[in-house]
Amino acid sequence: MRDPEEMLREGLGHLADEVGTRVPLAQRARAGRRRRTRRMVGVATAAAVLVAAGGVGAALHGSGSSAAPSVGTPTDVPTQHSVLAPDGYRLEVWQNVGVYVPVGWGWGGAPGACGVGPSVGADGHRLTAAERTDGVLPGYVGRPVAQTPRCPKSATQGTSAAMPFVWLGAKDAPVEANLGHGFVVESQKYGDTTVTVGSSDARLRRTILASAHWMTGGACADWLGTPPMSGEQPSVGTAGPVAPYAMTVCAYAPAAMSGYQLLYQEQLADGPAKQLVDAVSDAKPTGEFSCFGASGGEWVLLHLTAADGTRDYVVDLSCPSIADPSGLQHELTSADVLPWAVDGVNAVLHGSPLIDVPGRLIAQ
Amino acid sequence: MDVRVSARPAPVVAPPFDDWVAARSAALLRFAYLLTGSQSEAEDAVQSALERALARWQHVSRVDDPETYVRRMIVNEHISLWRRWRRRVSPVAVVRESNVVAGGPTDPAEVVASTDVVRRLCAQLPPAQRAAVVLRFYQDLDYREIAALLGCAEATARSHVHRALHALRRELAEEDGDA
Numbered sequence: 001m002r003d004p005e006e007m008l009r010e011g012l013g014h015l016a017d018e019v020g021t022r023v024p025l026a027q028r029a030r031a032g033r034r035r036r037t038r039r040m041v042g043v044a045t046a047a048a049v050l051v052a053a054g055g056v057g058a059a060l061h062g063s064g065s066s067a068a069p070s071v072g073t074p075t076d077v078p079t080q081h082s083v084l085a086p087d088g089y090r091l092e093v094w095q096n097v098g099v100y101v102p103v104g105w106g107w108g109g110a111p112g113a114c115g116v117g118p119s120v121g122a123d124g125h126r127l128t129a130a131e132r133t134d135g136v137l138p139g140y141v142g143r144p145v146a147q148t149p150r151c152p153k154s155a156t157q158g159t160s161a162a163m164p165f166v167w168l169g170a171k172d173a174p175v176e177a178n179l180g181h182g183f184v185v186e187s188q189k190y191g192d193t194t195v196t197v198g199s200s201d202a203r204l205r206r207t208i209l210a211s212a213h214w215m216t217g218g219a220c221a222d223w224l225g226t227p228p229m230s231g232e233q234p235s236v237g238t239a240g241p242v243a244p245y246a247m248t249v250c251a252y253a254p255a256a257m258s259g260y261q262l263l264y265q266e267q268l269a270d271g272p273a274k275q276l277v278d279a280v281s282d283a284k285p286t287g288e289f290s291c292f293g294a295s296g297g298e299w300v301l302l303h304l305t306a307a308d309g310t311r312d313y314v315v316d317l318s319c320p321s322i323a324d325p326s327g328l329q330h331e332l333t334s335a336d337v338l339p340w341a342v343d344g345v346n347a348v349l350h351g352s353p354l355i356d357v358p359g360r361l362i363a364q
Numbered sequence: 365m366d367v368r369v370s371a372r373p374a375p376v377v378a379p380p381f382d383d384w385v386a387a388r389s390a391a392l393l394r395f396a397y398l399l400t401g402s403q404s405e406a407e408d409a410v411q412s413a414l415e416r417a418l419a420r421w422q423h424v425s426r427v428d429d430p431e432t433y434v435r436r437m438i439v440n441e442h443i444s445l446w447r448r449w450r451r452r453v454s455p456v457a458v459v460r461e462s463n464v465v466a467g468g469p470t471d472p473a474e475v476v477a478s479t480d481v482v483r484r485l486c487a488q489l490p491p492a493q494r495a496a497v498v499l500r501f502y503q504d505l506d507y508r509e510i511a512a513l514l515g516c517a518e519a520t521a522r523s524h525v526h527r528a529l530h531a532l533r534r535e536l537a538e539e540d541g542d543a
Binding site: 007010028 | 381382383385386389390392393394395396397398403406407410411412414415417418419475478479481482483485486497498501502528529532533536
């Protein structure tokens with residue numbers, strides 16, 4: 001008879017090798033932690049979100065609010081949004097906090113970025129210096145993200161003081177400050193994230209602040225230890241790929257300490273998703289010149305959803321390429337970029353001068 | 365202008381947690397799998413332990429051996445889950461494809477056979493006994509360390525292992541008798 005102790009040592013070693021170890025435990029732990037935290041925050045937060053979701057619509061349609069956007073209704077925005085937001089509002093996400101803002105607002109920087117002020121209009125085009133101050137833009141959403149590799153003076157100067165804004169994740173934002181002429185800035189914290197609203201409309205400020213809520217379980221992790229990876233998770237029981245019906249854009253840049261921080265996320269509808277699939281299938285493989293396994297720089301995860309499962313495309317902007325769900329890298333072309341380089345993503349990514357898409361992802 | 369400046373936002377959650385998990389997750393999963401005998405239960409146990417470790421990561425990351433700390437959480441999680449759900453859930457051992465390479469230093473058939481004996485033994489053991497066996501013969505911990513991890517007396521830890529070995533000897537003797 002074999003020695004039982006020796007048998008246990010060997011047998012346990014073999015048994016242990018059976019387990020699958022490619023499990024994203026850190027991400028799952030963070031997601032689980034957020035769910036627990038959200039439960040602890042409790043019914044009060046959930047109620048506030050529900051009230052806000054209803055209140056946002058009321059604020060827009062109801063009282064003739066002066067700060068409610070008079071331009072920029074959904075039809076003014078070319079992007080096909082598929083997120084269910086209250087009428088006239090869209091969802092903006094920073095880290096794991098979501099907030100509803102008027103759909104006609106543009107995008108730009110916030111304290112902590114190299115520039116404070118709008119840089120991109122509601123249709124995703126880069127604003128000229130005149131457009132930043134001429135009062136046409138009804139407001140903007142600012143993130144503490146460097147808007148270009150080098151801060152242009154125009155991005156730090158000339159912003160209209162009266163332009164309403166929402167700053168997401170701004171550092172050292174005032175809890176409440178009256179800037180004169182009725183323009184008030186208010187901040188609230190949600191976990192580690194500060195949401196700051198500046199407007200002369202008290203109701204709009206309240207409405208936006210009250211709409212802030214936790215975002216969990218989406219396609220975009222708020223932090224990644226390594227660059228995102230392409231891949232697919234087809235459902236069982238379907239034959240062949242099916243056209244996607246939605247695409248989530250997750251834009252990442254290196255975080256301050258390590259890893260990659262989610263800068264922006266947006267959900268687009270089937271049109272852009274199908275365009276992307278077609279464009280990538282037409283793009284040439286990168287061939288011998290490949291950046292496979294590269295790290296650093298900016299990345300975009302494009303998460304496509306279809307009836308037969310999900311597929312992830314990954315764009316590496318520092319080594320311009322796009323990996324399809326099989327992992328094959330293709331050259332990044334304008335056609336690959338146009339479907340998703342829309343709206344606020346142009347305000348948070350520097351892009352690459354190699355991508356010749358006028359007005360989109362080009363550093364100015 | 366009345367300006368009240370808010371406190372500076374807390375720094376981003378320390379990335380070393382993710383780095384640490386990336387480096388240790390395979391070992392933790394193997395350990396949890398031996399405790400639970402199930403891939404899904406192992407993942408759940410490790411994830412649950414890591415969630416709690418994450419909440420106190422500033423503290424956990426500073427202890428001498430974070431891995432021991434997390435392993436203790438995994439053991440406790442498994443034992444408490446078993447107490448809560450025993451008799452309601454009957455895990456069925458999943459027979460996996462063997463990783464043994466033919467022609468290796470040990471007879472593959474013998475390895476498969478002895479691994480199955482260990483698998484059956486583990487499946488029969490109560491969770492505390494099973495944990496003691498894993499800690500003793502997989503982690504190579506001494507009885508003092510096992511007792512500390514299980515939160516029991518050293519004599520109890522010895523008893524757990526002794527009973528498991530006795531069960532294994534009995535099973536092996538029966539097999540020899542059958543042969």
